[in-house]
Amino acid sequence: MPSSDLFLEVGLSHYLVLSAILFVAGMAGVLLRRNAIVILMSVELMLNAVNLSFVAFSHYMGQMDGQIMVFFVMTIAAAEVSVGLAILVSIFKRYKEVNIRFFEHLKG
Amino acid sequence: MTADVFLFWFLAIVTLAGGLTTIMITNPIYSALSLAFTMVGVSALFVTLNAYFLAGVQLIVYAGAVTVLFVMVLMMFDLKHEVTAFTRGKISGMVKSGIVAVLAGILVGSISLTTDIFSKSGAAPEAVIGGDTTKELGKVLFSKYIFGFEALGILLLMVAIGAVALARSKGGTHAKQ
Numbered sequence: 001m002p003s004s005d006l007f008l009e010v011g012l013s014h015y016l017v018l019s020a021i022l023f024v025a026g027m028a029g030v031l032l033r034r035n036a037i038v039i040l041m042s043v044e045l046m047l048n049a050v051n052l053s054f055v056a057f058s059h060y061m062g063q064m065d066g067q068i069m070v071f072f073v074m075t076i077a078a079a080e081v082s083v084g085l086a087i088l089v090s091i092f093k094r095y096k097e098v099n100i101r102f103f104e105h106l107k108g
Numbered sequence: 109m110t111a112d113v114f115l116f117w118f119l120a121i122v123t124l125a126g127g128l129t130t131i132m133i134t135n136p137i138y139s140a141l142s143l144a145f146t147m148v149g150v151s152a153l154f155v156t157l158n159a160y161f162l163a164g165v166q167l168i169v170y171a172g173a174v175t176v177l178f179v180m181v182l183m184m185f186d187l188k189h190e191v192t193a194f195t196r197g198k199i200s201g202m203v204k205s206g207i208v209a210v211l212a213g214i215l216v217g218s219i220s221l222t223t224d225i226f227s228k229s230g231a232a233p234e235a236v237i238g239g240d241t242t243k244e245l246g247k248v249l250f251s252k253y254i255f256g257f258e259a260l261g262i263l264l265l266m267v268a269i270g271a272v273a274l275a276r277s278k279g280g281t282h283a284k285q
C-alpha cells in the first residue's frame with residue numbers, strides 16, 4: 001500500500017488499528033497505574049476500543065450482529081462500573097485510600 | 109482529501125489524545141475528564157460508521173452516566189494526597205511497558221497483514237451498510253437476540269441491587285470506625 005493512499009482513503013484497517021492502539025493504551029493503564037479508579041477507567045477504555053472494532057466490522061461487512069454485540073457490551077460495562085465502584089467505596093471505607101495494594105488479600 | 113477522511117483523522121487524534129491523557133495524568137479528576145473526551149470521540153466515530161443509535165447510547169451511557177458515576181465517587185474520596193500514581197520499581201515498569209509495546213506491534217502487524225486478504229475474498233467491500241441502521245438494529249434485537257435482551261434486563265436488576273447492598277454494608281460511606 002503506497003503511503004499517499006494510507007492517508008487519503010479510510011478503510012476497515014484504519015478503524016481496526018485505531019481500536020488496537022486504544023486497547024493497548026487501556027492495557028498500559030491497567031498495568032501501570034496504582035489507583036483503582038484509574039484502573040477501572042482504563043478497563044472502560046479497553047471495552048470502548050473493542051466496541052469500535054465491532055462497529056467497524058459491522059459496517060464494512062454489512063451485518064447487524066456486531067452492533068447488537070456492542071449494545072450488550074455497553075450494558076454489561078455499565079453494570080461492571082457500578083459494581084466496581086461499590087467495591088471501591090467499601091474498600092475506601094476501610095483503608096481511606098484506593099491504592100491497589102489494599103486489594104492483595106480480598107477478604108472481609 | 110475528502111471531508112470524511114479528514115473527519116476520521118481528526119477524531120482519531122482526539123480519541124487517542126484523550127485515551128493517552130487518561131492513563132498518563134496523575135490527577136484522577138483530569139483522568140475522568142479526558143475519559144469523557146475519549147467517549148465523545150468514539151461516539152463521533154460511530155456516527156462516521158453510520159451507527160447512529162449506538163452513537164446516542166454511547167453518549168448517554170458512557171459520556172453521561174459512567175463519567176458522572178466516576179466523578180461522584182472521586183468527589184466522595186479525598187484523593188489529593190496521591191504520591192504513587194504509577195507502579196513502583198523501574199524494572200517491573202519497563203517489563204510491563206515492553207509487554208504492552210509487543211502486544212501493540214503484534215496487533216497492528218496482524219491487522220495490516222490480514223485485512224488485505226479479507227478485502228480480496230469473502231465479503232465484498234461494497235456490502236457497506238448505508239443510511240440509518242436503527243430500524244434494522246431494532247428488528248434484529250427484538251427477534252434474533254430477544255433472550256439476550258431479557259437476560260440483560262435481569263442482569264441490570266441484579267447489579268442495581270448488588271451495588272446498593274455492597275455500598276450500604278456496614279453503614280456506607282459514613283461508617284463509624
